[in-house]
Amino acid sequence: xxxxxxxxxxxxxFHPVQAGDARPGARAGPTLQERMTDAELVLxxxxxxxxxxxxxxxxxxxxxxxxxxxxxxNSADAEDVVQETFIRAYRGLRAYRERQTFxxxxxxxxxxxxxxxxxxxxxxxxxxxxxxxAEREPHTPAxxxxxxxxxxxGRAMEGxxxxxxxxxxxxxxxxxxxxxxxxxxxxxxxxxxxxVKRARDHxxxxxxxxxxx
Amino acid sequence: xxxxxxxxxxxxxxRDYRGAAPAADDARERLLARLAAEPxxxxxxxxxxxxxxxxxxxxxxxVAGVALLVAAASxxxxxxxxxxxxxxxxxxxxxxxxEAGTITFxxxxxxxxxxxxxxxxxxxxxxxxxxRRQGQGDLWTAQVALSNGLHSYAYVIDGRQWQPDPGxxxxxxxxxxxRSSVIVVGERDAF
Numbered sequence: 001x002x003x004x005x006x007x008x009x010x011x012x013x014f015h016p017v018q019a020g021d022a023r024p025g026a027r028a029g030p031t032l033q034e035r036m037t038d039a040e041l042v043l044x045x046x047x048x049x050x051x052x053x054x055x056x057x058x059x060x061x062x063x064x065x066x067x068x069x070x071x072x073x074n075s076a077d078a079e080d081v082v083q084e085t086f087i088r089a090y091r092g093l094r095a096y097r098e099r100q101t102f103x104x105x106x107x108x109x110x111x112x113x114x115x116x117x118x119x120x121x122x123x124x125x126x127x128x129x130x131x132x133x134a135e136r137e138p139h140t141p142a143x144x145x146x147x148x149x150x151x152x153x154g155r156a157m158e159g160x161x162x163x164x165x166x167x168x169x170x171x172x173x174x175x176x177x178x179x180x181x182x183x184x185x186x187x188x189x190x191x192x193x194x195x196v197k198r199a200r201d202h203x204x205x206x207x208x209x210x211x212x213x
Numbered sequence: 214x215x216x217x218x219x220x221x222x223x224x225x226x227x228r229d230y231r232g233a234a235p236a237a238d239d240a241r242e243r244l245l246a247r248l249a250a251e252p253x254x255x256x257x258x259x260x261x262x263x264x265x266x267x268x269x270x271x272x273x274x275x276v277a278g279v280a281l282l283v284a285a286a287s288x289x290x291x292x293x294x295x296x297x298x299x300x301x302x303x304x305x306x307x308x309x310x311x312e313a314g315t316i317t318f319x320x321x322x323x324x325x326x327x328x329x330x331x332x333x334x335x336x337x338x339x340x341x342x343x344x345r346r347q348g349q350g351d352l353w354t355a356q357v358a359l360s361n362g363l364h365s366y367a368y369v370i371d372g373r374q375w376q377p378d379p380g381x382x383x384x385x386x387x388x389x390x391x392r393s394s395v396i397v398v399g400e401r402d403a404f
Contacts, residue, residue, distance in 0.1 A: 032363075032382060032395065040383055047379060050253045057244060062237045070230065079240045086244055093254040153229045172223060173230040204222065 033058075038102035045093060053093075056102065057086060063174070064110050070154065070169050071114045071162065072121075081117050085110045107174075108184045111166060118162055156206040160199055167192050168199035316359050316398065318366070320344065320378070323351035325370050330355045332366030332393070339369045365393040 033041065033055035044052035064085060068078035088109055089096075096105060157165055170181045171192070178189045185192070318330050328344040334357060335341035344353040365384045367377050377383055378394035 032397070036382075043383060046254060048253060049382070053248065054245060057241060057248070061241050061244065065237050065240060066230070079243075082240070083244045083247060087247060087251065090248060090251055090254060151229050151232070153226055169230070172226055175227075203226070207222070207226070 042093060042096055042102055045090075053090060056106075060103070060106055061086070064106065067107075067169055067174065068110060068114055070157070070173065071111075071165060072117060073154070077117055077121070081110065081113045085113050088113075104180060104183060107170075107176075111170075111184050114166075115162065152207065152210055153203070155210055156203045157199075158206070160202050163187075164195045164199040164202070167195035168203065171196045172200075314358065315356050316396070317354055317356050318344070319352060319354045320368055321352050322368075322370060327371055328353040329369040329372070330357065330366060331369055331375075332357075333364055334359055334366075339372060344368075359396070359398045361398050364396050364398065366396060367393040 033052065036044070036052075036055065038056060038059070041052045041055045061082065064082045065078055068081045069075055072078050072081065085106065089106055096102065157168075160168075166185065167181065167187070170176050170184065171178070176184075178192050181187075181192050182189050187195070320328055322328055329339045330342040330344055331337045331339055342355050342357060344355040346353055367375050369375050377392045381394040381396065384393045384395050
């Protein structure tokens, strides 16, 4: 058998590979993983190079964590939900179809996980609350928890139920269009527009009070 | 004026939302540790017989009859044209090279009559770099001098079937509608 003149090493490792100009001192360019689209990283994982999934985690972990914290109102629940979202997406990756974007798929899982977490917490708190207090809307955080966000938006969202909070954060925070939000949440575009408007009115009124406090 | 005021406020809200950066590093490490314990997801193998198995016996019988007629008319040998599954089992070894120079590409492709290497280094010309079969085996090799940097390439099997290298990362682009593979040459420390 022919002897290869150079030693090859597999390129499927976890650590991003530097692409572009390789001369010493050259400016670092985007890594190979960074240049790949979500769909390409998914195909890499399905081809057995599972460490490519770390590229997707790198890309979406922080935005998902931020959204979950604002939806749920505390960091511990948000981390659990985000972790569950990535695990579920990983386990279900073989069912992923390229006709939908990976991002939309991931956000849909997150939104559903947040709703479930909110309902579970609502039931738990309802059992502990004095009789007569109604169960809260899906993933409506406790008022005290919102303070943990430490942001003006967190304080301005206090009292806003989960569905309105969800619509506002996806539209204004994540800058998604209404069709995309509708596909994530299952709500109609007109219902979403109404929720965003009501949420905006609630948040803006409180925002200005906080500005003058 | 009102719109500008509204837009300015929304920008302020976005800044506040994005500025509340969560302490994500530890959480990400914990997530990656959990993922490492998960079994690898694999694309399910296509099963063309699943649909047939769900059909009534009359349809199954009709399909089997048609298949027998086709086999008889074209000769059983026609089914030996190319063993695609065998081609897919080929082994690629060229994915990264620590230094520029002559790179050997190797492909294990049984039951094919020719393999060519195409890439951005030979203008994607299937006639430019034919691969040579090693002895009577199924290993095909070609040597190419490559400069430092990122190169895209693919294999052309029997002069017509373009396919990327399943053992190498896929290129982000598909300029000719065909996915290609990537090899990075140079920068030993980058690996």
